[in-house]
Amino acid sequence: MSGAGARRADPVPTGRRRAVLASGLLLVAASTAFRVWQLHGAWFFFDDFYFIQRALDGPLTWTYLVKPYNGHLMPAGALVTWLNAHADPMSFTYPAVEIIVCFALTGLAMLRLVLRLFGARWAVLVPLTIFLFSPMLIPATIWWAAAVNQIPMMLAIIMALSSFVAYLRRPRWTSLAATFAWMVVGLLFVERTLVGFAVLWLVALLYFTAGTFPDRLRQLWTRYRGAVVTQVVVVVAYLAAYVPFALNFDAGSVRSKPLFGVLRELAGTAFPIGAVGGPVDWKVSGVTQSEVHPSQLLLALSWIVLLVVVVASAMTRRHGLRAWLIPVVGLLANAALISVSRAIYFGSAIALDYRFQTESALTLSLAVGLAFLSVPGAAQSAEPRPSATWSITTPSWAVSAMIGYLVLATASTASYPLRNLTDTSPERYYDNVAASMRAEPDAQLMNLTVPDWLWAPLAYPTNTYRSMFPMLSPGPSVSTTVTDQGRIVDDSGTFRPIQFTPARAQLTHVGPDGCFGTARRTTSRFSLDGPVLGPEWFLRLRYAASEDSTATIGIGDREVDVPLEKGGHTLVTPAPGAYSSITIRVQSGVACLERLEIGEVSPGR
Numbered sequence: 001m002s003g004a005g006a007r008r009a010d011p012v013p014t015g016r017r018r019a020v021l022a023s024g025l026l027l028v029a030a031s032t033a034f035r036v037w038q039l040h041g042a043w044f045f046f047d048d049f050y051f052i053q054r055a056l057d058g059p060l061t062w063t064y065l066v067k068p069y070n071g072h073l074m075p076a077g078a079l080v081t082w083l084n085a086h087a088d089p090m091s092f093t094y095p096a097v098e099i100i101v102c103f104a105l106t107g108l109a110m111l112r113l114v115l116r117l118f119g120a121r122w123a124v125l126v127p128l129t130i131f132l133f134s135p136m137l138i139p140a141t142i143w144w145a146a147a148v149n150q151i152p153m154m155l156a157i158i159m160a161l162s163s164f165v166a167y168l169r170r171p172r173w174t175s176l177a178a179t180f181a182w183m184v185v186g187l188l189f190v191e192r193t194l195v196g197f198a199v200l201w202l203v204a205l206l207y208f209t210a211g212t213f214p215d216r217l218r219q220l221w222t223r224y225r226g227a228v229v230t231q232v233v234v235v236v237a238y239l240a241a242y243v244p245f246a247l248n249f250d251a252g253s254v255r256s257k258p259l260f261g262v263l264r265e266l267a268g269t270a271f272p273i274g275a276v277g278g279p280v281d282w283k284v285s286g287v288t289q290s291e292v293h294p295s296q297l298l299l300a301l302s303w304i305v306l307l308v309v310v311v312a313s314a315m316t317r318r319h320g321l322r323a324w325l326i327p328v329v330g331l332l333a334n335a336a337l338i339s340v341s342r343a344i345y346f347g348s349a350i351a352l353d354y355r356f357q358t359e360s361a362l363t364l365s366l367a368v369g370l371a372f373l374s375v376p377g378a379a380q381s382a383e384p385r386p387s388a389t390w391s392i393t394t395p396s397w398a399v400s401a402m403i404g405y406l407v408l409a410t411a412s413t414a415s416y417p418l419r420n421l422t423d424t425s426p427e428r429y430y431d432n433v434a435a436s437m438r439a440e441p442d443a444q445l446m447n448l449t450v451p452d453w454l455w456a457p458l459a460y461p462t463n464t465y466r467s468m469f470p471m472l473s474p475g476p477s478v479s480t481t482v483t484d485q486g487r488i489v490d491d492s493g494t495f496r497p498i499q500f501t502p503a504r505a506q507l508t509h510v511g512p513d514g515c516f517g518t519a520r521r522t523t524s525r526f527s528l529d530g531p532v533l534g535p536e537w538f539l540r541l542r543y544a545a546s547e548d549s550t551a552t553i554g555i556g557d558r559e560v561d562v563p564l565e566k567g568g569h570t571l572v573t574p575a576p577g578a579y580s581s582i583t584i585r586v587q588s589g590v591a592c593l594e595r596l597e598i599g600e601v602s603p604g605r
Contacts, residue, residue, distance in 0.1 A: 017120040024115070024128060028107035031132035035103050035141050038413050043092050043427035045418060046288050047145035049455050050462055052471050054078075055085035068246035071341055076188035077148040089471035090430065095144045102151045103141055107132050109158040110365070116162050118373045123393070127369035129402050131361050135412040136274045139290065139355035142418050146355045149190035154362060156186025157196035164200050167227065168208040169377035176227055180234055191242055195333050195359055197231060199366070202329060206322045207370070207378040259339040261348030266338070267331045269294070270352050272302040275364055277408030282417055290417045291352035309392070313371035316388040319380050323370035327363040334359070423491075424453040432493030433469065437476050443495050445469075446482045446572060446601070451491045465489065481562045481573040490603035498572060499604035500540050502597040504528045506582075515592040519543070519551060523585040531580045532556075532598050539575035539582070540597045544568040546589040554583030564591055572601065 044052070050069075058064065060082055065075040084094040110131050114124040131137075140150035160182035167175035179200070186193030204224065209216035221228060270292050273279045278299075279292035294302070313320035334357045342350045350356065372393050375381035391397075413419075429451075436443070447466050455463040462468075469475035479486075487495045507527040508516040517526055539555065545564040552559050556577030564571075564586065575598055582596060 012120045016122075020120045020122060020124065021111075021115070023122075023125055024111040025108075027125060027128055027132060028104065028111055031107055032100060032104045034133060034410075034413075036100055038138065038142055038416075038419070039096050039099065041419055042096070042142050043425075044095075045143055045145070045426055046455060048143075049426075049468060049471075050459060051078075051081045051145060051148075052085045052089050053462055053467050055082040056089060056470060066245070071191075071246060072149065073191050073242055073246040074149050074189055076152065076185075077190065080148055081144075085471070089473065092144075092427075095147070099141055099144070099147045099151060102147075102155060106151060106155040106158060109155055109162065110362075113158050113162040113165075114365075114369060116165050117375055118369055119376050121373070122395075123373055123398070124369065126398050126402060127365040130368055130405065131365035133277075133406055133409045134274065134361035134364070135277060135279070135409050136354045136358060136361040136364075138413055138416050139353065139418075140358045142416065143355070146358075150192075150355070150358045152189040153186045153193050153196075154358065156182045156189070156193060157199065157359070158362065160186070160196060161200055161203065164227075165203065168204055168224070171224060171226070173226070176230060179227070180230055183234065187238055191238075191246070192337070192359075194235065194238070195330060197235065198329055198333060199326060199359075199363065201231075202326050203366075203370075206325065207375050207381050210379040258343055258348040259335065262339045262343050262351045263331070263335045265348050265351035266335050266357060269299060270354060270357065271327070271331060271360055271364075272306050273299055274354065274360065276302040276305050277405040278302060278412055280408060280411045280415065282412075282415060284417050285349060285352075286346065289346070289350060289353045291349060292354070293352075309368070309371075312392045313382070316385055316391055316393075317372055317382040318385055320371045320382045323367045323382070326370070327360060327367050330359050330363040331357065424451075426454055429454060429491075429493035430472070433476070433489060433495075434472055436489075436493070436495035437472065440487070440495055443476060443487045444482050444485070445476050445478045445495070446486050446488050446498065447478050447480050448488055448601075450489070480560075481571055483563070483565055483569050483571045486572060488601060488603055494603075496603035496605065499602045500538070500572065500597070500599050501602065502540070502599035503537075504530050504532055504598040506593075506596040510594065513592065514594055515544075516596070517584075517593045519584045519586045519591040519593055521585060521587065523554070523583050525554075525581050525583045526593075526596060527581045528579075528598065531578070532575070533578045535576040536600065537575045537577075537598050538572055538601050540570060540572050540595075540599065541593065542568075542570045542595040543591045543593050545586075545591040549589050549591070550587045551591065552585050552587075555579060559583075568594075 054064065054067075055078075060079070064082070065078050066073065067078070080098065084091075084098075087094055111128060114128050118124050139146045140154070141147060160179045163175050163178035163182065166172075167179060183193060183196060186196060201220075204220060205216050209219040211219070273292055273294045279294035280298065281293045281295065282290050283293040285291050310321070310324055313323065335351070338351050338356055342356070370382060372382055374383055445465050447464050449457065449460065449463045450465070450468050455468060457463060465476075465478045469478065482498070486498050488498055490496050505528065506516050507529045510516045517524055539553065541553075543564065545566055548566050549564045551562050551564050553562060553573070555575045556579035558577065560573060562571055562573050584593065
């Protein structure tokens, strides 16, 4: 029906209401079990280790909570991570339980929303199913770094929209307060909750007003002025804190970045394939990007299916086509955000990772419901066209479509990369480190970096043993310089002796006393038999010291202090830089320098 008048809901038989509610609850329970299965075998991954490091680094303070991370302001997520890390930093049980509980609550919230929007009718189970089993939710329900922010964000947006629909039907301050309270909760977890405001007001503009666009704006202001003013205050206050404090990219850079490339990947590939339950196949790009990698046939079929659904909503429903503005606006918003942030560094292909459009699981579900179902109390909503002679909304079509969707969604989830880690399993790596610690409790590790697939090289020094192993509590002994029986960790997490491959050596020959030089309290310089250039070099020094002391070694433009132990020993220490000679002095005593070499280190046997 058209016009400004509100539509009254038809009475719903109690028996049907209870049956629909029971079926919805069964779907939520089934999808929660589905997500439990999805989490089986999952563990901490990549950014998670930095989050744990930060949590273990000190007491719970306001500075810790509000410290931004890659443009994200996430005090509530930081709090939850701190609590988990201080309970047991190596246990994934706490995060897993929190993910499942939060997902179950989100599922219940989605059930509440579709019932509130459309009433207790069997058709609401279709958008509910699309949301609950959506592959677009996989990263946010398996990877803690995404889950700790995005699942609470989804819960907050859904609960806010449910309260907002109640407010639009009957403006009351209680509903309005609940709406913005939930949005504030979402903002405490992640700033991307701001996208939810667009969803709220699109529903209001498209379904609770009528007439031309200026007419609709006037109606929003006339009827819902309190909501408009409250949103402006909340958003302005949040941005006033976020922009100067956490924003770490230049919005103007979008002009020179692949906005259309991001749109192509986000809206042209990832969204349609996810809308039908795909992609089935994935590829891993740059360690952390689990990107959709569908076959061309399946991608083409997904576009056909999506096009058929959109055309059907236009041809068989009055006011049906407008529903698709909701996912379109969401995609445009996320494309803009990706283009001015991550795409600057990683290119447009990053948009193929679903963690950058988690909201699409909600906007797609809303669009499917709003495109075909009437909304009680709305000024305008979808209603059948009397002239339509065909339909895709019959029970047989809906059930068949949902079965196909669930089959593809299950296959997509089963093949998701984070469920199938083998040689690059962080859990296996840490298990091996712990086993090596038990086998060699006195081992001293040289402070090197963990494999690139465990944590990013660009995050140095947080990717070193000294930062990555304290969560084993107590972690192994780690030192920049090791003497005699030092160890390093191979890519499997096993302690290995240091294998040193020399490339340069002292130019001075060894004398009859077995020394090529003597280190004293005054500085001595020793030339090498060739120049050294680069970051991955190490110095190995064999010496005999008269007493325990400390040697200061000049390597290029820096000096390092290393311990000398009484007697004959061999030490190894990092020696990056550009240089062709080494200086040495000792604080006390003397040391016979027997052999000095520059070379590379690797795990031995």
